[in-house]
Amino acid sequence: xxxxxxxxxxxxxxxxxxxxxxxxxxxxxxxxxxxxxxxxxxxxxxxxxxxxxxxxxxxxxxxxxxxxxxxxxxxxxxxxxxxxxxxxxxxxxxxxxxxxxxxxxxxxxxxxxxxxxxxxxxxxxxxxxxxxxxxxxxxxxxxxxxxxxxxxxxxxxxxxxxxxxxxxxxxxxxxxxxxxxxxxxxxxxxxxxxxxxxxxx
Amino acid sequence: xxxxxxxxxxxxxxxxxxxxxxxxxxxxxxxxxxxxxxxxxxxxxxxxxxxxxxxxxxxxxxxxxxxxxxxxxxxxxxxxxxxxxxxxxxxxxxxxxxxxxxxxxxxxxxxxxxxxxxxxxxxxxxxxxxxxxxxxxxxxxxxxxxxxxxxxxxxxxxxxxxxxxxxxxxxxxxxxxxxxxxxxxxxxxxxxxxxxxxxxx
Numbered sequence: 490x491x492x493x494x495x496x497x498x499x500x501x502x503x504x505x506x507x508x509x510x511x512x513x514x515x516x517x518x519x520x521x522x523x524x525x526x527x528x529x530x531x532x533x534x535x536x537x538x539x540x541x542x543x544x545x546x547x548x549x550x551x552x553x554x555x556x557x558x559x560x561x562x563x564x565x566x567x568x569x570x571x572x573x574x575x576x577x578x579x580x581x582x583x584x585x586x587x588x589x590x591x592x593x594x595x596x597x598x599x600x601x602x603x604x605x606x607x608x609x610x611x612x613x614x615x616x617x618x619x620x621x622x623x624x625x626x627x628x629x630x631x632x633x634x635x636x637x638x639x640x641x642x643x644x645x646x647x648x649x650x651x652x653x654x655x656x657x658x659x660x661x662x663x664x665x666x667x668x669x670x671x672x673x674x675x676x677x678x679x680x681x682x683x684x685x686x687x688x689x690x
Numbered sequence: 691x692x693x694x695x696x697x698x699x700x701x702x703x704x705x706x707x708x709x710x711x712x713x714x715x716x717x718x719x720x721x722x723x724x725x726x727x728x729x730x731x732x733x734x735x736x737x738x739x740x741x742x743x744x745x746x747x748x749x750x751x752x753x754x755x756x757x758x759x760x761x762x763x764x765x766x767x768x769x770x771x772x773x774x775x776x777x778x779x780x781x782x783x784x785x786x787x788x789x790x791x792x793x794x795x796x797x798x799x800x801x802x803x804x805x806x807x808x809x810x811x812x813x814x815x816x817x818x819x820x821x822x823x824x825x826x827x828x829x830x831x832x833x834x835x836x837x838x839x840x841x842x843x844x845x846x847x848x849x850x851x852x853x854x855x856x857x858x859x860x861x862x863x864x865x866x867x868x869x870x871x872x873x874x875x876x877x878x879x880x881x882x883x884x885x886x887x888x889x890x891x
Contacts, residue, residue, distance in 0.1 A: 496757050496758035496759060496762075496763055498742045498746060498747075499743065499747065499757065499758065501742075502736075502739040502740065502743055505732065505735055505739050508732055509725070510717065510720050510721055511712060511717035511721060512710075512712055512713070512721075518785060519711050519712065520710045520711055520713075522756070522781055522782055522785070523711050524710070525747050525756050526781070528744065528747070531706065532743060532744055533744055535703075535707070535740065536740040536741055536744055539725070539733060539736065539737040540737055541699045541702075541703075543729065543734055545699060546699075546700065555723070555727070556697050557699045557700065561697075562697055581720065584719060
């Protein structure tokens with residue numbers, strides 16, 4: 490027996506909220522109620538922020554980041570080294586690296602990884618644009634910050650081949666023990682990579 | 691080192707999303723990115739649903755439920771027994787009971803519980819309105835579906851005193867073992883209540 494608790498407008502709000510990552514049907518219901526009960530403090534400002542996002546968010550034509558300006562905040566930042574380019578699979582990875590805050594470089598979002606089984610070939614990713622950018626901007630180092638998965642590594646090899654012949658250094662992220670990680674819980678691949686890449690103490 | 695990953699409009703969207711129950715700063719970032727990347731499928735419809743909520747959601751003047759009509763869907767439902775009233779602390783409890791779907795009654799939302807330490811007295815809850823409704827609608831049974839907390843039970847006692855003298859039966863939810871619950875994980879209070887209220891098998 491499932492009856493409508495409230496009018497269809499509220500049910501629709503709940504149903505759409507439940508599509509957000511991190512919210513299920515039950516927490517979407519709680520979120521909807523929270524929004525409705527905090528109308529002036531939360532529902533109205535969040536609605537306005539989303540209207541702004543609908544109107545103004547664009548994909549950066551240079552790097553593929555999402556922002557309210559094109560070129561994006563990062564591409565327009567004159568203090569960043571224009572000769573170092575960090576290649577990532579998607580925008581979430583770009584944001585994660587920015588949170589770490591260790592880089593002062595620019596980015597290039599591929600839009601995925603090579604995956605023949607899913608029908609994703611080189612033309613579906615922004616690899617040509619990357620090669621062009623490397624030449625045009627006189628990039629001296631490309632850091633391949635792709636995921637440590639089979640698809641990520643395949644894509645990294647493909648990009649390295651495409652960049653061969655250009656005067657650019659290509660590097661990748663180090664493999665090893667995550668900071669705070671316990672050896673007992675790590676897989677053999679990570680452990681052997683950490684031993685191979687051991688550093689003087 | 692914390693730099694803006696994107697323009698202030700996106701940072702504001704993330705910050706507001708992180709105020710939803712169930713979303714923290716990290717999952718709010720993921721939700722914002724998901725919204726932006728699914729603009730037509732999710733961001734636009736959700737924004738519209740929230741605009742509708744801003745414009746149309748009201749508190750039911752009879753029972754205190756939130757809905758897009760006043761009286762609300764439940765109060766307007768002619769198939770519900772008008773003589774049975776379920777008293778709940780807040781709208782979330784009302785929705786939870788409706789999901790169970792076992793009741794065909796109407797509700798009365800108190801808006802909280804008596805809590806002298808927090809300065810919540812009888813005048814801050816809709817207790818007077820409850821007593822009036824019981825008389826006016828010729829209610830024959832009031833079910834006190836308040837939380838099994840000290841505040842909830844205090845409030846239940848207070849309401850029972852206020853209803854004394856009116857021709858109405860007052861009941862409360864049964865205490866006992868939750869369905870699917872394991873005895874080993876239950877507290878002593880629940881177990882002794884379950885034994886005291888044991889039923890023939």
